[in-house]
Amino acid sequence: MAKGRINVLEEYCKSCGLCVEACPVKVLRISDHINSKGYRPVEQFKEGCIACKMCATMCPDAAIEVYKIEEKQ
Amino acid sequence: MARVLMKGTEAIAEAAIQAGCKYFFGYPITPQNEIPEYMSGKLPKIGGAYVQAESEVAAINMVMGGGSTGTRIMTTSSSPGISLMSEGISYIAGCEIPAVIVNVMRGGPGLGGILPSQADYFQSTKGGGNGDYRLLVLAPSTLQEAVELTQEAFDLAEKYRNPVMILADGFMGQMMEAVEIKEHVSGDLPPREPWALGCMGERGSKRSILKSLYLNPEDLEKHNIKLQKKYREMDKEVRSESYLCDDAEILVAAFGTTARIARSAINNLRKEGIRIGMVRPITLYPFPTQTIRDLASSLKHVLVVEMNMGQMLEDVQTAVCGKAPVSFFGHAGGIAPSVKEIEDRVRSIL
Amino acid sequence: MNEIKIYERPKAWAEGVHTHYCPGCGHGILHRLICEIIDELGIQNDTIGTAPVGCAALMYDYIDVDFCEAAHGRAPALATGIKRTRPDKIVFTYQGDGDLASIGTAEIIHVANRGEKLTTVFINNAIYGMTGGQMAPTTLIGQKATTCPFGRDPELAGYPMRMCEMLATLETPGFITRVSVARPKYIIEAKKAIKKAFQNQIEGKGYSFVEVLSNCPTNWGMTPVQAFEWTESTMIPHYPLGVFKDFK
Ligand SMILES: Cc1ncc(C[n+]2csc(CCOP(=O)(O)OP(=O)(O)O)c2C)c(N)n1
Ligand code: SF4
Ligand code: SF4
Ligand code: SF4
Ligand SMILES: [Mg+2]
Numbered sequence: 001m002a003k004g005r006i007n008v009l010e011e012y013c014k015s016c017g018l019c020v021e022a023c024p025v026k027v028l029r030i031s032d033h034i035n036s037k038g039y040r041p042v043e044q045f046k047e048g049c050i051a052c053k054m055c056a057t058m059c060p061d062a063a064i065e066v067y068k069i070e071e072k073q
Numbered sequence: 074m075a076r077v078l079m080k081g082t083e084a085i086a087e088a089a090i091q092a093g094c095k096y097f098f099g100y101p102i103t104p105q106n107e108i109p110e111y112m113s114g115k116l117p118k119i120g121g122a123y124v125q126a127e128s129e130v131a132a133i134n135m136v137m138g139g140g141s142t143g144t145r146i147m148t149t150s151s152s153p154g155i156s157l158m159s160e161g162i163s164y165i166a167g168c169e170i171p172a173v174i175v176n177v178m179r180g181g182p183g184l185g186g187i188l189p190s191q192a193d194y195f196q197s198t199k200g201g202g203n204g205d206y207r208l209l210v211l212a213p214s215t216l217q218e219a220v221e222l223t224q225e226a227f228d229l230a231e232k233y234r235n236p237v238m239i240l241a242d243g244f245m246g247q248m249m250e251a252v253e254i255k256e257h258v259s260g261d262l263p264p265r266e267p268w269a270l271g272c273m274g275e276r277g278s279k280r281s282i283l284k285s286l287y288l289n290p291e292d293l294e295k296h297n298i299k300l301q302k303k304y305r306e307m308d309k310e311v312r313s314e315s316y317l318c319d320d321a322e323i324l325v326a327a328f329g330t331t332a333r334i335a336r337s338a339i340n341n342l343r344k345e346g347i348r349i350g351m352v353r354p355i356t357l358y359p360f361p362t363q364t365i366r367d368l369a370s371s372l373k374h375v376l377v378v379e380m381n382m383g384q385m386l387e388d389v390q391t392a393v394c395g396k397a398p399v400s401f402f403g404h405a406g407g408i409a410p411s412v413k414e415i416e417d418r419v420r421s422i423l
Numbered sequence: 424m425n426e427i428k429i430y431e432r433p434k435a436w437a438e439g440v441h442t443h444y445c446p447g448c449g450h451g452i453l454h455r456l457i458c459e460i461i462d463e464l465g466i467q468n469d470t471i472g473t474a475p476v477g478c479a480a481l482m483y484d485y486i487d488v489d490f491c492e493a494a495h496g497r498a499p500a501l502a503t504g505i506k507r508t509r510p511d512k513i514v515f516t517y518q519g520d521g522d523l524a525s526i527g528t529a530e531i532i533h534v535a536n537r538g539e540k541l542t543t544v545f546i547n548n549a550i551y552g553m554t555g556g557q558m559a560p561t562t563l564i565g566q567k568a569t570t571c572p573f574g575r576d577p578e579l580a581g582y583p584m585r586m587c588e589m590l591a592t593l594e595t596p597g598f599i600t601r602v603s604v605a606r607p608k609y610i611i612e613a614k615k616a617i618k619k620a621f622q623n624q625i626e627g628k629g630y631s632f633v634e635v636l637s638n639c640p641t642n643w644g645m646t647p648v649q650a651f652e653w654t655e656s657t658m659i660p661h662y663p664l665g666v667f668k669d670f671k
Binding site for chain 3: 096098122124126127128130131132134135136137138139140141142144146160161164168270271272273274278280281282283284285286
Binding site for chain 3: 004005009011012014015016017018021022037039051053054056057058059060061062064065066067068069070071072
């Protein structure tokens with residue numbers, strides 16, 4: 001299973017929760033802090049991202065960047 | 074091209090082609106069908122396109138799309154069709170897209186009749202569509218003038234980024250006259266305007282957005298003020314013909330075909346020693362207010378003659394500004410005022 | 424350890440803009456897909472969009488290509504004028520269900536029937552979003568809207584219109600398909616369909632029409648997640664996904 005992580009562009013996030021629902025390994029949640037628009041941006045709260053891009057595929061605000069982590073051999 | 078005998082509608086069509094118009098979008102309606110018919114035969118042969126739209130509503134939006142790419146574009150219709158186009162005309166004006174629209178007027182209101190009329194003066198000069206917009210409105214009275222104004226309309230539309238309307242009546246459309254149609258644009262057309270859609274690459278990847286929507290009230294007011302400034306610039310284009318006005322005591326105001334009829338009446342009345350002249354507005358918007366106002370104080374009477382129930386009359390009244398009595402003579406329904414009727418009316422005033 | 428960015432905001436998404444869409448609205452997903460496709464096909468300088476009247480009226484602020492605003496429902500005619508005068512460009516309309524299936528019914532049928540070489544993206548959310556949730560021609564039987572407060576009654580308002588099926592009856596060849604953005608698996612298919620619709624245009628084929636089943640959490644009175652569940656459970660059965668015509 002690939003390893004990855006996401007970066008949330010917090011200012012664009014509207015805390016709609018669609019990515020949280022879409023993530024197959026449930027590593028996302030709505031955070032406790034607020035951005036300048038008054039929304040609580042999503043965060044990756046634990047390890048285990050498999051770099052599947054489902055969250056980014058779902059995001060209506062293009063607020064998620066996805067990284068794939070390659071272990072050096 | 075030498076002078077040739079042509080029907081008005083066909084002369085207008087050929088004039089447009091010679092002005093570089095290669096695209097035409099329209100919907101059939103009497104009495105202007107010869108224009109789309111002519112275009113459908115010619116345009117495909119010169120690398121252009123004719124599209125018969127599903128309605129005038131669609132036709133005017135196709136015109137808007139064609140104009141938005143900085144292409145010379147025309148549609149023609151007649152009164153009820155222009156009513157349907159009014160929505161699109163308002164958008165075209167609001168988005169500041171050049172376009173040429175010809176209205177070969179027929180009688181109204183509603184379906185009215187198919188005979189010649191001038192009953193769309195209000196519609197063309199005072200709106201039709203919603204909002205504070207204006208069209209440049211040109212009213213030819215001979216076929217030669219129709220040819221020249223049609224060609225110039227394309228230049229004016231581009232100069233002001235504004236729709237230009239040729240207001241012709243059914244007589245002009247159907248009459249035959251000898252005309253000379255010059256090649257108005259030789260060789261290449263002027264380069265596409267810097268705002269034209271489809272030129273994002275040429276602009277260094279800067280996009281162009283053509284819109285009339287301004288949700289912020291201050292922005293919408295600013296847009297309107299900008300449009301008004303443009304309309305004041307357009308005032309420079311005001312044009313009229315003054316016929317025997319120098320010593321006139323009686324002034325006739327008439328446009329289009331009606332002015333031709335009035336001219337014959339004036340010639341006859343002059344022979345009787347009546348000091349009568351005519352102002353014939355060539356641009357209905359901008360209206361030659363000042364020309365009429367300058368004459369007004371030396372006049373005994375102003376007679377407005379139209380093929381409607383009195384529309385330009387209101388602009389003449391504004392121009393005369395109470396300095397002379399203004400009266401009206403006209404017919405509706407497709408009946409033209411006769412030379413004799415105009416003469417009789419003038420004699421009754423005296 | 425080596426990190427590779429495998430997803431980022433598309434280049435064609437205008438820089439630094441925040442959309443005005445409600446949280447979780449499918450308009451944003453669909454805009455993003457269009458931007459990704461424009462990037463992948465390398466057509467940003469050659470694409471001309473037409474903006475509808477509806478919630479997406481301001482889409483020209485978000486997708487960084489040339490745009491012209493259309494009057495309500497008139498985008499297919501507007502796009503016809505654009506494409507006929509610039510056949511070398513990629514032209515698309517983006518229309519809601521009120522825009523396309525109600526006020527613009529004549530325009531959409533005739534653009535398809537003429538086989539104009541352009542692309543329509545039809546976003547069906549079974550409601551008039553922008554004006555506050557009135558009944559649309561696509562509102563489902565029993566679905567409540569502000570102008571059918573007791574639910575759509577077919578006796579009064581007829582049945583929800585299936586635009587793909589109607590357009591597919593036309594003899595003119597074209598590409599007509601229905602997709603959804605309710606879940607990632609549908610979104611992946613939606614992107615393929617829209618990309619094909621743009622590619623058809625690049626290849627000079629005729630008209631392409633992609634209906635996208637979306638949502639309107641605000642006017643449906645649901646959370647975004649609930650709304651897309653409803654799209655899947657209730658809209659898709661009435662509006663089956665699939666290809667209705669493909670240039671045959
Ligand atoms: C001629 C005209 N009639 C009515 C309106 C009002 N209006 C604006 S948007 C809209 C409905 C939009 O619904 P839809 O096309 O489904 O788009 P959505 O907002 O749902 O995405 C209406 C009726 C208008 N702008 N112009
Ligand atoms: S990339 Fe996949 S696994 Fe990682 S957070 Fe997004 S949805 Fe979850
Ligand atoms: S889908 Fe996008 S906008 Fe919605 S919560 Fe996730 S990151 Fe935020
Ligand atoms: S009203 Fe509905 S369609 Fe419009 S932005 Fe909000 S959720 Fe989207
Ligand atoms: Mg809708």
